[in-house]
Amino acid sequence: MTSRERVLAHLEGRPVDRLPLMPITMMFAAVQTGARYRDYCTDYRVLVEGQIRTAEAFGFDYVNTMSDPAREAADCGAPVEYFESQPVALIEDQALLADKTKLASLKIPDPLGGGRMHNGIKALALFKERVGKDKIIEGWIEGPIAEGADLRGINTLMMDFFDDPPFVHDLFAFVIELELRFAREQLKAGADVIGVGDAAASLVGPDIYHEFVWPYEKKLVDGIHALGGKVRLHICGHTRRILEGMGKLGCDIVDLDSMAPISEARQKMGPHTILLGNLNPVSVLRNGNPADVTAAITECHQQAGTPFIVGAGCEVPRDTPPENLRALCAYAHTHQP
Amino acid sequence: MxxxxxxxxxxxxxxxxxxxxxxxxxxxxxxxxxxxxxxxxxxxxxxxxxxxxxxxxxxxxxxxxxxxxxxxxxxxxxxxxxRGDKPVGRVAIGTVKGDLHDIGKNLVASLLEGGGFEVIDLGVNVSPEKFIETVNSRQANIIAMSALLTTTMPSMKTTIDALKQAGVRDKVKVLIGGAPITQKYADEIGADGYSENAVGAVALAKKAVAAA
CATH class of the missing domain: 1.10.1240.10 (Methionine synthase domain)
Structure with missing residues (x-):
C-alpha cells in the first residue's frame, strides 16, 4: 500500500498492511534542511522541503503545513513577533481585539490575498505536485478558542467567559467563518485532511467547553466535512475533562496530547474513533532512549486499541534524537492496527 | 461592619x-x-x-x-x-527570554500573591538582565521563571549563569516551571526548586523563603 492508500483505508475502516504513522513535526522538520525556523514559517518552499525530507527519511505517511498558530491572526492584522529559531507568536499586550468593539468592523482576510494564509495554501499546492500521489496532505487551521485567544488575548478571553458571554459567541462565530474560508481554499489547493488545533480548549473546564467551545468546534468539523475534507483534531494540554465532548465532534482523527489517558479516551469516545498519540514528547521522545520510546508507544497502542495511528502527544521536539524518532516510526512500520 | x-x-x-x-x-x-x-x-x-x-x-x-x-x-x-509591614517574600516572576506564553506564569503569580507574597510580574520574554536588575533594585528574594517551549528552556540556564556572573545568585532562590520542565532539568541547571503545578509552586516558594 502507498502511504496515501494506507491512511485513507484506515480512515474508512478498511484493512491496512500496517499502522499509519502521522507524527507532528515542525521545528524538527526545519532542522532536516538546515533552515532557520523563521524561514520555515514564512517561506512555503522551505516548509515543503523540510516536511518531505522528514517524511521520506523517517517513513511518515503524511506531510503537513503547520508551523505556528499565528497565520490567520497575522492576516487579520494582529501584531505578531517573528523569532529566528522559534514559532511566530502573538503579542498579547497588543492584541487585535483588546478593544472588543473592534470585532464588529473586523473583516475576514482573503486566504488568497498574499498573506501568511496564502503562503500556507501555496505549500499545499506544492505538496500536491511533489508527493500528492504517495502521501496524505494535511492542512492546518486554528479552532474557535485557539483563534479567539489569538485575536482577543488569551488571558482576557478567559475572563470574557464570565464578563461578556455574548461577545464570546460573536467572536467564535467570526472565527468559524474565517477558518472555514481558509479550510475551503486549503482543500481546493490539495489538502486531504484539515488539522484543527484548538489548544486553549484544555484550559477551560467541561462547563465552559460545552457551553462556548464545543458548539463552534462542531460547526467547524461539520463544515470541513461538507467541503469534502477529513478532520484531525489536536488539543494541546490536559483534555481529560472534555474527552467525551471531543469524541462527539465526529472528527476522523482525534490526536491526543500525552496528559490525557488514551485508555480513557477510547472508553469515552467509543470503538470507532481513530485515536492518535500520545506518548510524552519531551520526557520520552526527546529525553528517553529508543527502548523507552518503543515501550511507551506499545503501551499507548495497547491502551488505545483499534483504530489507531502512531504519533507523539504533541510536536516532535526540535532536538529529539533521530534514533528515538526512528524507534517510534519502526513501531508503526512493523505493527498491525 | x-x-x-x-x-x-x-x-x-x-x-x-x-x-x-x-x-x-x-x-x-x-x-x-x-x-x-x-x-x-x-x-x-x-x-x-x-x-x-x-x-x-x-x-x-x-x-x-x-x-x-x-x-x-x-x-x-x-x-x-x-506602616512597614513586610510580605512573606518578594518574587520576581516572568516567562524567559524568547517565550511569550504566560498563562501558567499568571496562575503561579496569582496564587503566590494569594499566599502573601509580593509579586513583581515582569511579564513575558524577560531577559536575564531584567531579572538581575529586579533583584538589585527591588530586593526580590525569589526569581520564578516559566517556559512552555523546549526551545526556550535553555534561557533558564542562561539566566542562572547571568545571576552568578552578576554576583547575585546567593541573594535569591530560583524556582522554575512549565510544561517541558522536569526536576532533573532543574537539578542540572542549578535551580533551587521546581513544581509541576501552580499550587505546588506556592508551597515551594514558602519553603524557599523559610530556608533562606
Missing part, C-alpha cells in the same frame, strides 16, 4: 466589585488590613487553589478569583507598605 465572610466568598467566586466594596467598608470601619489578608483572602485563595487542583476550577475561574483578590489588595497594599 460588613460580614467579612463575604470577602472570602467574593474572592472564591471571583466577584471583584464585591471584594473592593467590602474591603473599603471594612477599612472604613477600622478593621486591620492584615486581618483581611491573613484571615480571609489567603484562605480564599487557598480554597481556589484547592479547587483548581481538584479539577473543580479551571483557568478562567482561577483568573477571575485572582482578579477579585487583586482588586482588594490594590487598596490594602499601600496601607501595609506605609
Amino acid at each position: 460588613p460580614d467579612l465572610k463575604e470577602l472570602y466568598e467574593a474572592v472564591v467566586s471571583g466577584n471583584a466589585k464585591a471584594t473592593q466594596a467590602i474591603t473599603q467598608q471594612a477599612l472604613a470601619d477600622g478593621v486591620d488590613p492584615l486581618k483581611l489578608v491573613n484571615e480571609y483572602m489567603v484562605p480564599a485563595m487557598d480554597e481556589v487553589g484547592r479547587r483548581f487542583e481538584a479539577n473543580e476550577y479551571f483557568v478562567p475561574e482561577l483568573l477571575i478569583s485572582a482578579r477579585a483578590m487583586k482588586a482588594s489588595l490594590e487598596i490594602i497594599r499601600p496601607i501595609l507598605t506605609a
